Amino acid sequence: MKNAHGNTPLHLAAKEEHVEVVNVLLGCGLELQLDAENNDENTPLHLAIKGGYLEVITVFWERGICERLGLNRLNRSFTPGY
Numbered sequence: 001m002k003n004a005h006g007n008t009p010l011h012l013a014a015k016e017e018h019v020e021v022v023n024v025l026l027g028c029g030l031e032l033q034l035d036a037e038n039n040d041e042n043t044p045l046h047l048a049i050k051g052g053y054l055e056v057i058t059v060f061w062e063r064g065i066c067e068r069l070g071l072n073r074l075n076r077s078f079t080p081g082y
Helices: 009-015 019-027 030-035 044-051 054-062
Strands: 071-074 077-080
Touching (some): 009 019, 009 030, 009 044, 019 054, 044 054
16 A cells, blocks of 8 residues: 555655554564655665664664665665675
């Protein structure tokens, strides 16, 4: 389910830094939305990074989204995976 901008509920929760909502949505089986892109080609992770929402980013990291998007964690920073 997406809105007119292509955002899923997970996009909206990540964009607004609603960590508890992110956890509830993921707990309901919405992991498939982790790599869904909106109309601007942003995933929920992209929106969390743009907002600087470390807690939301950490939730996504723990769910494996960073690995699915080709990112590795080195020295507490996110870098492109090779």
